[in-house]
Amino acid sequence: MTEVLFYHLQGRTIEQVLPPLLEKSLARGWRVVVQAGSEERADTLDAHLWTYRDDSFLPHATWRVADAMHQPIVLTAEESNPNAATVRFLLDNAALPADAEGYERMVLLFDGDDEDAVGMARDMWKQSKSRGFEVTYWQADAAGRWQKRE
Template structure:
């Protein structure tokens, strides 16, 4: 079964959630995984695409929107539609409110929870669903 890591932030804002997503993406990529960031919608994907260029002045994380011509040549992709077919060493960072179809095919899955009420409710349901499906679910409580 796929291991699911939940990162629980003390913040309430979408900006904090996406900022942490950038740092986590860098860490996951640094561990040798290909990575797909599954966003809630086009707006979030475009915002995150922009943030990945600027989240740290000394960082470079090669990425592209899954719908672009560059998607095949970069290790990190973003989209809000169906998941791409993963290779054996592909991780998924799910920023969508629901668990996407095909999540079982990924080596690892990460979920980010902040203290926004809507996120708490939807991710609590995801947690329960992952457990029902028999996945190993691990939480990481982050400090401010």
């Protein structure tokens, strides 16, 4: 069954939150596709993931490269799944893809300070529940650790 995790960002950006979540995904041996809201956004994230920390290497590529199917993390602006990922991150109000049932896990990162993003997350929560997905809601505590909320 597909699990959909909703990460409510407040006071933190996707650029701050995404790299550690991707590191955890790789540590678990997962293949990941990250869907951004535009090609420009995917390119910006691509550059960021190479430089976000001096002591870290996060192997990834964009959907444009010829060997995307061999990459553990692929950044895209489309609904495609070029690396046969089982985990999909949705950014920038990206909708659930038509093939959502084909993923083990979908991770929606949304800006809690943006009314449109909150509204879209609520709609996606309802859609996910109606499709029989297991849904969980996550919010960071004061120390920045993610806590599952009821």
